[in-house]
Amino acid sequence: xxxxxxxxxxxxxxxxxxxxxxxxxxxxxxxxxxxxxxxxxxxxxxxxxxxxxxxxxxxxxxxxxxxxxxxxxxxxxxxxxxxxxxxxxxxxxxxxxxxxxxxxxxxxxxxxxxxxxxxxxxxxxxxxxxxxxxxxxxxxxxxxxxxxxxxxxxxxxxxxxxxxxxxx
Amino acid sequence: xxxxxxxxxxxxxxxxxxxxxxxxxxxxxxxxxxxxxxxxxxxxxxxxxxxxxxxxxxxxxxxxxxxxxxxxxxxxxxxxxxxxxxxxxxxxxxxxxxxxxxxxxxxxxxxxxxxxxxxxxxxxxxxxxxxxxxxxxxxxxxxxxxxxxxxxxxxxxxxxxxxxxxxxxxxxxxx
Ligand SMILES: [Zn+2]
Numbered sequence: 273x274x275x276x277x278x279x280x281x282x283x284x285x286x287x288x289x290x291x292x293x294x295x296x297x298x299x300x301x302x303x304x305x306x307x308x309x310x311x312x313x314x315x316x317x318x319x320x321x322x323x324x325x326x327x328x329x330x331x332x333x334x335x336x337x338x339x340x341x342x343x344x345x346x347x348x349x350x351x352x353x354x355x356x357x358x359x360x361x362x363x364x365x366x367x368x369x370x371x372x373x374x375x376x377x378x379x380x381x382x383x384x385x386x387x388x389x390x391x392x393x394x395x396x397x398x399x400x401x402x403x404x405x406x407x408x409x410x411x412x413x414x415x416x417x418x419x420x421x422x423x424x425x426x427x428x429x430x431x432x433x434x435x436x437x438x439x440x
Numbered sequence: 441x442x443x444x445x446x447x448x449x450x451x452x453x454x455x456x457x458x459x460x461x462x463x464x465x466x467x468x469x470x471x472x473x474x475x476x477x478x479x480x481x482x483x484x485x486x487x488x489x490x491x492x493x494x495x496x497x498x499x500x501x502x503x504x505x506x507x508x509x510x511x512x513x514x515x516x517x518x519x520x521x522x523x524x525x526x527x528x529x530x531x532x533x534x535x536x537x538x539x540x541x542x543x544x545x546x547x548x549x550x551x552x553x554x555x556x557x558x559x560x561x562x563x564x565x566x567x568x569x570x571x572x573x574x575x576x577x578x579x580x581x582x583x584x585x586x587x588x589x590x591x592x593x594x595x596x597x598x599x600x601x602x603x604x605x606x607x608x609x610x611x612x613x614x615x
Contacts, residue, residue, distance in 0.1 A: 319579045
């Protein structure tokens with residue numbers, strides 16, 4: 273009678289064979305194979321006896337960075353949108369006022385319209401500030417200068433924010 | 441957070457909830473670390489690999505089937521991470537021989553080897569990486585031959601030959 277192969281003994285202990293009876297019949301009458309099986313069984317038991325070890329310190333959570341806010345919702349993105357929104361708000365009244373005026377009129381009149389609107393708005397603005405800060409005579413400045421300064425500040429701020437994003 | 445089921449935590453973690461991610465990590469860090477420690481028998485390495493396992497797990501959380509248990513999935517990922525890691529290293533047998541020789545020369549290591557479990561760990565760590573991972577998945581994660589074959593993307597015949605040879609080597613060393 274042939275002895276059981278190593279493969280069969282392994283599969284038997286791994287519960288990977290359906291025909292267990294054949295193996296068991298042989299084992300019942302063969303001391304050699306029974307000894308080989310019990311040697312294998314004790315190896316299984318040894319592996320199973322291996323205790324879990326404790327971590328010396330909890331694992332750091334490096335994951336929080338990747339899982340904070342969605343990428344589009346960063347501080348700089350918010351600032352960029354705020355500046356864009358400010359631009360729209362500043363431009364809106366002129367655009368609305370000018371829309372009916374944009375007819376066959378030439379580009380030059382269009383620009384001068386914008387300029388006069390700006391001037392009107394800035395005059396209004398300076399008058400608004402007059403009672404609060406009379407020492408600053410905003411009206412003495414040329415309206416154009418104020419407009420340029422305002423636009424430049426916005427431009428610098430916007431670019432700074434954009435660059436900050438790029439450098440990250 | 442402690443009272444929540446894994447399922448709840450996974451759903452929150454998918455939404456980017458850092459607390460849920462932290463709690464899942466806390467729940468499974470020891471078992472994941474132990475997978476890596478059995479595979480490497482080196483604490484520092486095992487910690488790094490456990491860390492990497494969680495990174496992989498959270499980046500693939502959307503692929504996880506919520507009907508299944510989270511723990512076994514995470515431990516399988518850990519075994520795979522370890523295997524990939526060994527495959528990018530020098531031939532493992534050499535490393536292990538060197539390391540075993542080194543450790544045997546150190547008095548404190550000699551003290552440790554007196555313990556049976558240290559012997560077992562060393563014997564496992566000295567196996568070729570592809571044998572080691574099969575031993576890990578069969579004996580410690582209790583996967584069937586078929587499941588191991590799927591997990592490692594190898595034929596069942598390879599699973600069997602690696603496992604049986606690994607056991608032969610282990611039995612020889614642990615006699
Ligand atoms: Zn026999």
